[in-house]
Amino acid sequence: MNETRQNETRQPAATMRAARVHAYGGPAVIRHEEVPVPVPAPGEVLVEVAATSFNPSELALRAGLLRQVLPLDLPYVPGWDLAGTVVATGERVIGRLDSGGAAAPYVSVAPDLLVPAPRSLPLAAAAAIPVAGLTAWQALFEAAGIGRGSRILINGAGGGVGAFAVQLARWAGATVVATASPRSAPAVRRYGAQRVIDHTAGPLRAALEGEPLDAVLNLAPLGPAAAAALPALLGPGGVAVSVATPIPGGIHLVARRDTGQLSRLVALVDAGDLEVAPAAVRPLADLADVHAEAEAGTLVRGKTILVPDASRRASL
Incomplete structure (x- = not known):
């Protein structure tokens, strides 16, 4: 005292x-x-x-x-x-x-x-x-509702939120397709993306070869045309979520503080499941x-x- x-x-x-x-x-x-x-x-x-x-x-x-x-x-x-x-x-x-x-x-x-x-x-x-991890958690599990067997595109995966999003999606059992620059691609692959697409290489629809997605998570600033094209990549019942440029018909996520989720992220780090x-x-x-x-x-x-x-x- x-x-x-x-x-x-x-x-x-x-x-x-x-x-x-x-x-x-x-x-x-x-x-x-x-x-x-x-x-x-x-x-x-x-x-x-x-x-x-x-x-x-x-x-x-x-x-x-x-x-x-x-x-x-x-x-x-x-x-x-x-x-x-x-x-x-x-x-x-x-x-x-x-x-x-x-x-x-x-x-x-x-x-x-x-x-x-x-x-x-x-x-x-x-x-x-805290900010990046909670944003990824809420985008994936609350907004997009992904789980085992889901197929998700993470657009702009080379940043701070993307690193968490790729790893958390893989931890949940999803198949992860990601876009990233050539400079960021090696890290995105290391985090667990099964496929990495160069976002400068051309239209995403062609790169995805027509395979439908259960979810799209956008983390990149986009022009109106690029944002409007993302929902077309979804299969029936698919969900588009963005924490950057809003997607027409999609969910625009503003992440919030949640200490319960933050504690779960810490536990995943200590368990070796989250780098x-x-x-x-x-x-x-x-x-x-x-x-x-x-x-x-x-x-x-x-x-x-x-x-x-x-x-x-x-x-x-």
Whole structure:
């Protein structure tokens, strides 16, 4: 109890360097600033952040394109994916923070947003799981309803969600056909896709040789014509799901936080059924550059992990 009181008296004076957005705009609005270490409110815990990760949806969030549905409380600290250690207990945890906050050395969160991190994985790498893993799980099992014997096309499988989607579909016993660039194809095959189609090679219908699908999962930004062509690949009763460009007549998925599902993903990782392999690990100070590279199309495909500068952590 005395130690807790000492920490409470020291925390307001301690500072950390966090990424913050003060106004909507381009990548340059992301600033790295000295701010107080958060003091947990009643019912919250302080988490030392091992890493967060970049999600493409954060581009639209930062630019203000989602302000009608997801307005930011400015100044805003990005970071939906969290992997870290609860300061008071030493427990390694991961979580999805829908209000952001993980792009900093410390964040204060409600403990019911967190689940134990995988034991078999470096803690920073586990920051790749929450948003991308939950998106893949909900798209496959809730929206598309795939299972053993299903045949699914995962369009745009080379990214962070695609890595989870391919593996989870194979774990469920589905046959997986995936589209990916030549650069991403080896990883997509390693994750379990039985067939990988070069998305630049021509119409998908011809590449699929007329074999009907039970589900299509779209993870790629598409033009109207390409999006409209996807439902034609389905067999009777087939389902089209997209987490990117909406598909006419299909389901447009907006993934949600679910700690039960997140715990199942962790269990699959620890059982060796789900590989987590971030594409890049970069310092949090690179966050604005990561946004700029993503907008320019030069960011490496897959999950980019962002690690706070340990030398700038407060001494608690």
